[in-house]
Amino acid sequence: MTHKVAILGASGYTGAELVRLIAQHPNIEIAALSAERKAGMTMAEVFPHLRHMDLPVLCKIDEIDFTGIDLCFCALPHKTSQEVIAALPKTLKIVDLSADFRLRDPAEYEKWYGNAHAALDQQKEAVYGLTEFYREEIKSARLVAGTGCNAATGQFALRPLIAAGVIDLDDIILDLKCAVSGAGRSLKENLLHAELSEGYNAYAIGGTHRHLGEFDQEFSKLAGRPVKVQFTPHLVPANRGILATVYVKGDAQAIYDTFAKAYSDEPFIELLPFGEAPSSHHVRGSNFCHIGVTQDRIEGRAIVIAALDNLTKGSSGQALQNANLMLGEDETTGLMMAPLFP
Amino acid sequence: MTHKVAILGASGYTGAELVRLIAQHPNIEIAALSAERKAGMTMAEVFPHLRHMDLPVLCKIDEIDFTGIDLCFCALPHKTSQEVIAALPKTLKIVDLSADFRLRDPAEYEKWYGNAHAALDQQKEAVYGLTEFYREEIKSARLVAGTGCNAATGQFALRPLIAAGVIDLDDIILDLKCAVSGAGRSLKENLLHAELSEGYNAYAIGGTHRHLGEFDQEFSKLAGRPVKVQFTPHLVPANRGILATVYVKGDAQAIYDTFAKAYSDEPFIELLPFGEAPSSHHVRGSNFCHIGVTQDRIEGRAIVIAALDNLTKGSSGQALQNANLMLGEDETTGLMMAPLFP
Amino acid sequence: MTHKVAILGASGYTGAELVRLIAQHPNIEIAALSAERKAGMTMAEVFPHLRHMDLPVLCKIDEIDFTGIDLCFCALPHKTSQEVIAALPKTLKIVDLSADFRLRDPAEYEKWYGNAHAALDQQKEAVYGLTEFYREEIKSARLVAGTGCNAATGQFALRPLIAAGVIDLDDIILDLKCAVSGAGRSLKENLLHAELSEGYNAYAIGGTHRHLGEFDQEFSKLAGRPVKVQFTPHLVPANRGILATVYVKGDAQAIYDTFAKAYSDEPFIELLPFGEAPSSHHVRGSNFCHIGVTQDRIEGRAIVIAALDNLTKGSSGQALQNANLMLGEDETTGLMMAPLFP
Amino acid sequence: MTHKVAILGASGYTGAELVRLIAQHPNIEIAALSAERKAGMTMAEVFPHLRHMDLPVLCKIDEIDFTGIDLCFCALPHKTSQEVIAALPKTLKIVDLSADFRLRDPAEYEKWYGNAHAALDQQKEAVYGLTEFYREEIKSARLVAGTGCNAATGQFALRPLIAAGVIDLDDIILDLKCAVSGAGRSLKENLLHAELSEGYNAYAIGGTHRHLGEFDQEFSKLAGRPVKVQFTPHLVPANRGILATVYVKGDAQAIYDTFAKAYSDEPFIELLPFGEAPSSHHVRGSNFCHIGVTQDRIEGRAIVIAALDNLTKGSSGQALQNANLMLGEDETTGLMMAPLFP
Incomplete structure (x- = not known):
């Protein structure tokens, strides 16, 4: 039909x-x-x-x-x-x-x-x-x-962890690298090729990006208490892709296991081998989200990285x-x- | 099956x-x-x-x-x-x-x-x-x-014209702009991001590119006499795409009509409205070839531009x-x- | 002072x-x-x-x-x-x-x-x-x-040859590859990073680019008779640089010698060894113009390539x-x- | 002389x-x-x-x-x-x-x-x-x-703060975005244009990058006690530039004032107006380092961003x-x- x-x-x-x-x-x-x-x-x-x-x-x-x-x-x-x-x-x-x-x-x-x-x-x-x-x-x-495209990326990297209670809810930092198509086909100076290519910069710094509204709503609902994350998006010279580097406090192996369980049946979420990092180039034009987990050298800290195509x-x-x-x-x-x- | x-x-x-x-x-x-x-x-x-x-x-x-x-x-x-x-x-x-x-x-x-x-x-x-x-x-x-990927692009832009006898066979210039993936995944200095991005240059100049063998073979066979074209490929900072700008002597409208007839039933060849120019960006990742024809300001000269994705x-x-x-x-x-x- | x-x-x-x-x-x-x-x-x-x-x-x-x-x-x-x-x-x-x-x-x-x-x-x-x-x-x-920046590039590649009478004046083709800053800081859709990067295309095709007025004026004055060239600019995904690939009919060695003589005392014009091709990347941000000359495999045809930074x-x-x-x-x-x- | x-x-x-x-x-x-x-x-x-x-x-x-x-x-x-x-x-x-x-x-x-x-x-x-x-x-x-180029960037963003005691020494995160020339002219697959352009990814994750040796040495010496930072470099599709986004705990205004004092006479360090973010594109090819400070929406947290050209x-x-x-x-x-x- x-x-x-x-x-x-x-x-x-x-x-x-x-x-x-x-x-x-x-x-x-x-x-x-x-x-x-x-x-x-x-x-x-x-x-x-x-x-x-x-x-x-x-x-x-x-x-x-x-x-x-x-x-x-x-x-x-x-x-x-x-x-x-x-x-x-x-x-x-x-x-x-x-x-x-x-x-x-x-x-x-x-x-x-x-x-x-x-x-x-x-x-x-x-x-x-x-x-x-x-x-x-x-x-x-x-x-x-x-x-929101940033909101989706951040949530794929954090929801299972918040739900499982394996990370510190008061110390979550999302550093996102975003391609330019997320800003749409709008005529703005900073979206010109001559301005954007060969350079990169943070924007909406300090917690002013609107997708924070979604993070606040969803993470707080999930945790049953207010959760506020730090979120700094960066514009990078590429057309498609979001890479979220998320800094959390928690046990990296427990984090990995939580993802493995949460996403085992998901057709579009790919959990990488422990310690590997995804690239935005490897999801471009597709509906997949790649997620990697790494233990930092400092005990009790882990890095979660998620990549997806913002337009897909x-x-x-x-x-x-x-x-x-x-x-x-x-x-x-x-x-x-x-x-x-x- | x-x-x-x-x-x-x-x-x-x-x-x-x-x-x-x-x-x-x-x-x-x-x-x-x-x-x-x-x-x-x-x-x-x-x-x-x-x-x-x-x-x-x-x-x-x-x-x-x-x-x-x-x-x-x-x-x-x-x-x-x-x-x-x-x-x-x-x-x-x-x-x-x-x-x-x-x-x-x-x-x-x-x-x-x-x-x-x-x-x-x-x-x-x-x-x-x-x-x-x-x-x-x-x-x-x-x-x-x-x-060859260059050979395919050039032939889509020329075969019907040679077969129909609507262009001068002794004065054909192919100026190609080629993306870097055509060179494969080989470790060469000029394929490094730092060397290639932000710059562009001709290579294999003067008629030394191997795809000329295919042009010579196919065009001569088609014309029933030797045909030698000028062919200068250029490396441009992009990953996929070939744009062939072909300079021919002949009537632009006759050329356009020849293409219209030759490609009317072809599922992958798109003839653009007369006077429009294709972009390599518009065929990326697909099996389509876009072709445009323009009359030059000089009587009896026309420009044919063909674009396709070299890897597809x-x-x-x-x-x-x-x-x-x-x-x-x-x-x-x-x-x-x-x-x-x- | x-x-x-x-x-x-x-x-x-x-x-x-x-x-x-x-x-x-x-x-x-x-x-x-x-x-x-x-x-x-x-x-x-x-x-x-x-x-x-x-x-x-x-x-x-x-x-x-x-x-x-x-x-x-x-x-x-x-x-x-x-x-x-x-x-x-x-x-x-x-x-x-x-x-x-x-x-x-x-x-x-x-x-x-x-x-x-x-x-x-x-x-x-x-x-x-x-x-x-x-x-x-x-x-x-x-x-x-x-x-004009295109006009300058084309003239560096052609003026000495026209003045010396070493090329056919009725068959000159300039195929230019131009970076985006030549279009200025103007808000146009085709200048957006998302539209331009990863693709390239001809524009102002068929002899409609305004810099042709300069070519006509200068080349005709130099030759003492009307000279009309074919000129097709292309937009490529880079911020600075013009590469002019010029197809002429004449003896490549005579062309090279003409350049060597004309530019021997010029502080900003660099003539490359015979047969080498310049790259726009190698003049970026500078006031230099690199020029290369190559003999085509077809007798009596040569390729002149000139590169400069359009903004400098x-x-x-x-x-x-x-x-x-x-x-x-x-x-x-x-x-x-x-x-x-x- | x-x-x-x-x-x-x-x-x-x-x-x-x-x-x-x-x-x-x-x-x-x-x-x-x-x-x-x-x-x-x-x-x-x-x-x-x-x-x-x-x-x-x-x-x-x-x-x-x-x-x-x-x-x-x-x-x-x-x-x-x-x-x-x-x-x-x-x-x-x-x-x-x-x-x-x-x-x-x-x-x-x-x-x-x-x-x-x-x-x-x-x-x-x-x-x-x-x-x-x-x-x-x-x-x-x-x-x-x-x-090290990353080490320099991170130190410009942190040394005055550590020396002045205005930030928490046990919770410093450096998220760096690095251009490809930092890897030198070496023939590696991930440095190819086709692999790097249009994508970006973290590397040396989890505290394995060698420049951490410099951070440890310098920050500990400065603080008079061991200081260990988290440092995650990312490769972005550009040829020059490092952008360090540094997450610290401390009062943003005190941080800003500390920088203003420390760098007031430095010819190459430019402190941006409070709340502004630097771009790697704005220091390219120069010996300048641009630094910006922003207050996060979460009380007591600040973001310091430093940009410089890795090769200069x-x-x-x-x-x-x-x-x-x-x-x-x-x-x-x-x-x-x-x-x-x-």
Whole structure:
């Protein structure tokens, strides 16, 4: 059975990535693609790498007939997304890739994003979209909120450890190295090739990055008490990939064993041999997350490193994984492609 | 029906690319992987991006039992390849990715490669593997010689024009921009990141690149008279991709129409709208070749630009396309993935 | 004696490059820096790499007192530049880095740039700023028009050959590979890291690039008859550098000898041993231009390759070289720094 | 007065960087360049970017007449360096860029480098070459041991804080992002462009990197008690630059004030405004080190980020800075060039 989907916001990188992935999916058909400012253009004009595909012309959202659409991916900017979703049919299955439905507490949302939430009814029914940990809820959800790409990486590196109580909850440092596509197709000076290539720098330092809202919410819920982590993202000269180097206090072997148990049946999480470190290059273009654990020379300290592709496992791949569950498909359908290396 | 294949030389980039592609093929199973110097290692150790796959351990060639193998990919260095293939079972279907069986005239082979050919019997039965132009021969071939990646790009940009007689045969210039993976996983100073990134340069200038042997052979055969082109490859700081800028004398519209006719039914060749230029970034990781035609401001001169991924359409994707034909599969099976962008 | 200079348009790449170079000049002092939209900011805020320098705060042009300024560099966008220069003191020495005063024929200017020229009086006195060929005129000029960076590269590869009559004037092809800083610090989608890195493509194909106006003017003047070249620029994933691969018909040895004679006393032009090819990486950050000559396998055809740094020798380095002449300094002062490699 | 210097190991990146820097130095002349395996070649052949310079032909060390040499830079691999230096004239001034004389305790040297030290006499007289903190000793030293590039970066970010007692000494984490030239011009698979570009990964994890020997020695000496830090280097796809993100426990404002005081007179250390983060791109090719301090959202925790160019301030620039002191030159001579951006 073929499921018909719409992709709203198809002119951005996560939209294009959804199209790339769905192209390999045997049971999903793209019925509509929206892009407000580029309505009327073909995808080949906006993304020439998709020119071989037979795709709907880009349209405005209000031109879409949602009758017959089984699921809608929203790859819109945050704030826009909540307004659009509030106006969509109330029975339409939705996977939202924006930040709008990730935080359950409207006050937290307002604190991190600066505006009052405009779709509180929908927010209440939203399920947090980190598939490996919300699988059952996602299966029956109408609205799934895709996670932040940094937030996903950090959680893969920490959730089992927090749940198992094998690390000190008050001394967790996440040092992330992020590729530039995470910032989207936006015209900003620091995203220019001439500015970014050959250099790297931290940004949103000191605990100001919005994905901290997700860490706070999820880790505190998991621990049953407030947990605050330190999180410093860095922009590195690459297009795809997040590498999270996580410094924790705990026994490295116990940490490794916890991961081994937690992820033994996960199709997309690969635990490396003890002491090995993953590379962002080895997950590029795929839905896999590689995790490594190392004992530091200082007793009682360990380093956990997680790598994934921000556009795939961190965003559009996760979205398709969730859509598979919501549509009754096997979770891995269309997502088992190997990474592109070199 | 599942076909069993062996890949000889699996520790190189074209070997790894074959594994990546076959991972998506529904009817091919990898039965053996060889790598002489890395025999005993797993693919996960040699190529960590493939660690999620369940693959045979690397072995030596003479450890492979070819009974039950339906087809063998040889991704070995040239010269080694001919020696190995001469010793393989004489009925085994083979797709060779090296340069060893591309040139029909042993004297030409010796001229360009510097050694006498060691497998003349096999050479006689080899079919040149440019699928779009040797499709029927490939279907019934036992041994197919994969083309050079530069040679493939140049031929996609020129064969229909030479065949149709719409360009001057004595004034053809190919200026190619090639990514570094075309040089393989070899330890050479000029392939180091520190040497290559941030710079670009011509190499094998003046008509000394070995792929000229293929151009001479194929273009002369097609034209029914000797045709010699100028060919200057350049190394650019990217990992995948060949962009051929071809300067020809002829009517640009006639050239465009010739391509439109020649490639109208080709699943992997995309002719861009007249006057548009392809980008190597838009074919990366895929089996597609994008072609653009532009009229120069000087009357009677045109520019043809072709872009493909050297490891996919230029090498391992072409090899799988040929294997599909040899095994009775649909030519496009496992090869329709969209390019990875950005 | 210290010369005081102003730099108009200091918030762009060529402006910043001028500051970098002048920092090493013993006899030039920066007295004023303008940037209309960033007036009031410090250079450290706009270009943090210059934060160690003691520089004037950015101001608006009309805030500058030009009394006491010995020379003014205009690193403004074209069209703006002519308007600004028309209003500057008529005795002020000016080196303009824009395209506004390069073309002597106002009709040619209008053809390539799309607007009527707004400073025809100044245009008449402008000297074309290719130092090596207009040295004497520059020494006594009031207004020098810096060349296009592509135009400079192509002329270094061709002027001596055209002057000496050793190549066919009707069959010249320039295939240029250009780094992204040539496009300036402008916010355009194709200049984003995510779009440009890992890919490369031709642009302004078919003879539509504006630097052709300079080639036409200079080569025709030199030959005493109309000369039209083919010129195809390509954008490659690097920040600095232009590599011009020039295909000519003529005797390679005669070409080499012509260069050897023409450039024997030039401090910034390096002729490589016959048959060697330059790399853009080997001139990066410097004022040098490397030139190589190779004989093609086809009799009577040669390849000339020239490499320079578009921001230095192609723009701001050339500007300082010209300013040195106009100020009575040694031409090479402040410009002999070695390239940055790797 | 002109000082004559020899550079041993001129075919590596630090050797070439020394030549680049000395080219700008008014009072130093390169009298000899050695490279055992490339003896007889010119620098233009080994490093074409230096072809404009008039340099001695590469020779073997034993061909150098050290009479008349005022100072010798040793840019040799560790272990080789100690053997060579043991055999050099005992009165020759030496700046060693290898790791051989950095560790005062021979047992520590053997622990980190795996071999007994072969020049214990020389080791005793060696002064640790971190100029800003050993300035007086360096002035009168005969043998100065250049620091590790990572070790320099980490120390700039921590020494004043340890000395002032404003941070917790038992909880210091250094997460470094290092460019590839730090690994030298060695032929290793992971240094290939195809392997490194587009990806990034940690290496020497868990406290196994040799520069920890320097951290242990220097920080413990400074604190008057053992100090052990956590240090995880990461390889990022860039050619030059180290960015150290240092997580400390202490009051951010006190930390900032400590730096402001410690570095107020340092010509090469730039303290950024409070809360700003440096970028490796903004120090590239220069001898500057940029330092930023930020308060984390968690009370009592701060982030210190330091950026420098590993080949310049981290190695050859530091070496020249030290040589200046040893030769009685102003410390900054030849080193004030602005960074290359973009």
